[in-house]
Amino acid sequence: MPWATPDSYFDQLEHWLAMEGEAERARMAERRRAERGGNPERSGETIINLRRVDNRTGLGGRELVDFAKGGDALLPMNRLKVGSPVVVSDEDRPHEAGFTGVVSRRSSTAIEVALDDWPAGKHFRIDLAPDESTRLRQLGGMARARMATGVTRRLRDILIGIDEPRFNPEHKYDFVTRLNGPQQDAVRFALSARDVAVIHGPPGTGKTTTLAELIAQAVRSGEKVLACAASNTGVDNLLEKLVPLEPSVVRVGHPARVFEALRGHTLDELVEADEGTAIVRDMYREAESLMRAASKPTRARNAHQRRNDHYQEAKELRRHARQLERHIVQQVLSGADVVCTTLTIDEDLLGDRRFDLVVVDEAGQAAEPALWQAALRAERMVLAGDHCQLPPTVVSREAAREGLAVSPMERLVTQHGESLFRRLTVQYRMNEAIMRFPNEQFYDGDLIADESVRDHQLEGLPTFVPGDEPAPVIEFWDTAGAGWDEELEPDGQSKRNPREARWAVDQVQAFLEAGVEPSQIAVIAPYAAQVRLIRNRLRVEGLEVDTVDGFQGREKEVVLITLVRSNAIGEIGFLADTRRTNVALTRARRALRIVGDSATLGGDPFYAALLEHFQTAGAYRSVWELGE
Numbered sequence: 001m002p003w004a005t006p007d008s009y010f011d012q013l014e015h016w017l018a019m020e021g022e023a024e025r026a027r028m029a030e031r032r033r034a035e036r037g038g039n040p041e042r043s044g045e046t047i048i049n050l051r052r053v054d055n056r057t058g059l060g061g062r063e064l065v066d067f068a069k070g071g072d073a074l075l076p077m078n079r080l081k082v083g084s085p086v087v088v089s090d091e092d093r094p095h096e097a098g099f100t101g102v103v104s105r106r107s108s109t110a111i112e113v114a115l116d117d118w119p120a121g122k123h124f125r126i127d128l129a130p131d132e133s134t135r136l137r138q139l140g141g142m143a144r145a146r147m148a149t150g151v152t153r154r155l156r157d158i159l160i161g162i163d164e165p166r167f168n169p170e171h172k173y174d175f176v177t178r179l180n181g182p183q184q185d186a187v188r189f190a191l192s193a194r195d196v197a198v199i200h201g202p203p204g205t206g207k208t209t210t211l212a213e214l215i216a217q218a219v220r221s222g223e224k225v226l227a228c229a230a231s232n233t234g235v236d237n238l239l240e241k242l243v244p245l246e247p248s249v250v251r252v253g254h255p256a257r258v259f260e261a262l263r264g265h266t267l268d269e270l271v272e273a274d275e276g277t278a279i280v281r282d283m284y285r286e287a288e289s290l291m292r293a294a295s296k297p298t299r300a301r302n303a304h305q306r307r308n309d310h311y312q313e314a315k316e317l318r319r320h321a322r323q324l325e326r327h328i329v330q331q332v333l334s335g336a337d338v339v340c341t342t343l344t345i346d347e348d349l350l351g352d353r354r355f356d357l358v359v360v361d362e363a364g365q366a367a368e369p370a371l372w373q374a375a376l377r378a379e380r381m382v383l384a385g386d387h388c389q390l391p392p393t394v395v396s397r398e399a400a401r402e403g404l405a406v407s408p409m410e411r412l413v414t415q416h417g418e419s420l421f422r423r424l425t426v427q428y429r430m431n432e433a434i435m436r437f438p439n440e441q442f443y444d445g446d447l448i449a450d451e452s453v454r455d456h457q458l459e460g461l462p463t464f465v466p467g468d469e470p471a472p473v474i475e476f477w478d479t480a481g482a483g484w485d486e487e488l489e490p491d492g493q494s495k496r497n498p499r500e501a502r503w504a505v506d507q508v509q510a511f512l513e514a515g516v517e518p519s520q521i522a523v524i525a526p527y528a529a530q531v532r533l534i535r536n537r538l539r540v541e542g543l544e545v546d547t548v549d550g551f552q553g554r555e556k557e558v559v560l561i562t563l564v565r566s567n568a569i570g571e572i573g574f575l576a577d578t579r580r581t582n583v584a585l586t587r588a589r590r591a592l593r594i595v596g597d598s599a600t601l602g603g604d605p606f607y608a609a610l611l612e613h614f615q616t617a618g619a620y621r622s623v624w625e626l627g628e
């Protein structure tokens with residue numbers, strides 16, 4: 001979709017964002033309607049019956065409050081991710097508006113929310129809120145990009161696709177990490193870009209490792225870098241690889257992970273560790289005691305005057321404390337060579353800082369509007385990701401169809417081809433048999449399995465008890481004709497397939513009996529209802545059962561996929577977005593098992609090719625063999 005002018009481009013984006021806002025509000029209304037009839041948690045956008053279990057104060061006086069159901073009770077499946085805007089409300093006062101906040105941490109049993117105010121009450125619910133603040137920030141970025149001048153204007157026009165990107169001759173570098181050939185090429189190429197370059201990182205090819213090296217090289221040549229990712233987890237992944245190479249890093253925003261090694265690099269902790277912060281705290285404390293003194297009843301003659309003086313003094317003290325705190329924050333940011341943040345940038349915090357290099361990881365998952373806040377701060381940009389995996393999340397189907405679901409990374413790769421990107425081709429995850437099909441379908445057959453993983457099998461796991469025959473690496477179990485039909489979840493809209501669920505449970509049990517650890521196994525289903533069904537039947541600590549979205553960027557030794565769809569009319573729903581299936585297929589290291597109905601799926605060319613691939617590989621089984 002090349003645009004003729006910047007104005008037509010930004011007009012289109014504004015239109016799409018308006019559609020997104022509309023679609024999100026409609027979804028909220030739908031959720032409230034559905035709630036009256038049934039279980040509000042079913043939508044994945046609400047958690048009820050929560051209690052406050054812990055709280056502490058974060059930077060800028062934010063309250064970080066932990067909510068849980070109590071004891072070890074698991075939270076229901078939900079879409080409240082780190083960084084999601086939410087509303088926390090008192091269940092006993094359903095008519096009050098509640099408090100807005102942002103999810104700052106989560107585990108299977110608790111969720112932490114950063115709130116401006118302390119929520120009163122005993123029983124709480126948390127609802128996903130429409131992401132107005134992200135949209136507003138994106139709109140702000142777009143408005144400024146529209147008016148851009150100078151270097152920024154040039155970069156803007158190249159990013160929109162109106163101007164051609166330029167490259168310098170490539171340099172030699174002393175690499176800090178042991179990179180393979182294509183990774184080295186990608187670093188040299190990306191650093192030679194004057195405006196923008198793309199690194200395409202298929203599954204397990206060390207994209208993050210490569211980006212960390214790229215950033216370290218830029219810092220070595222005296223550059224300041226802004227390192228972004230589309231999600232909080234993506235930022236943390238990058239941070240984790242970066243910190244050992246380049247210690248001068250600040251992580252802005254809410255970390256999704258709580259690794260100690262990362263915590264020390266968050267802005268909050270760095271500010272906390274600054275000597276000036278003790279003074280700030282003293283000032284806040286003193287202001288508080290002045291306020292207390294002022295509010296004490298007294299009969300002194302000039303009581304009114306004295307009270308006023310105290311209030312004034314406290315107010316002044318607070319103002320100074322805030323000023324000093326801001327100053328410390330700015331000093332910490334200025335001292336860092338690399339600032340890490342999600343693409344939703346806190347403009348007040350970063351002020352007018354510009355960066356020699358802006359790196360965007362997970363760029364395949366960022367929609368056009370998400371790009372501009374970061375782009376405006378860049379001399380040049382490197383986008384990295386895999387546009388053959390999950391596309392950007394778009395709520396409005398209409399906007400998605402019109403083009404909002406196409407990331408700028410994908411658009412640029414399509415427009416410029418090889419001249420703009422380098423692909424990483426050596427993968428360190430999948431046994432070659434697992435890699436082969438996605439490689440043919442999505443990566444032009446370019447991928448090579450590194451020899452450390454090419455033939456690795458379950459027998460290589462220390463706890464695995466080998467059978468008489470080697471455990472197969474891949475298998476497709478066909479349910480055609482067996483009557484393993486899909487069904488609609490009662491009072492829900494999501495699909496499930498109880499017989500496939502049972503198959504998954506049996507398979508997991510067999511793997512566990514053979515000595516595979518629960519944490520090494522994943523069950524992936526395209527539908528939330530199927531995930532719920534399997535989770536209810538398989539309560540094994542450490543085992544993960546989730547939809548594809550929960551697994552992007554991750555890997556497991558053993559992956560089981562239940563495809564769910566089985567109907568007489570060959571309807572495959574959103575399995576038709578084969579990039580989701582690509583993500584599912586490429587999470588497995590040593591063993592992959594798929595169950596599905598060839599009669600339903602076979603009408604689609606992608607699944608027909610998948611079935612044929614498994615047949616040719618001698619990895620095709622029928623559930624009739626199970627003799628049930």
Ligand SMILES: Nc1ncnc2c1ncn2[C@@H]1O[C@H](COP(=O)(O)OP(=O)(O)OP(=O)(O)O)[C@@H](O)[C@H]1O
Pocket residue numbers: 178179180183201202203204205206207208209210428429552553554
């Ligand atoms: N040059 C290399 N030599 C040996 N191992 C490597 C190399 N590059 C990456 N790896 C290993 O490959 C694995 C994947 O690396 P990394 O996490 O950087 O991948 P990624 O491409 O970002 O993954 P994803 O599929 O999640 O996008 C890691 O275990 C990493 O140590």
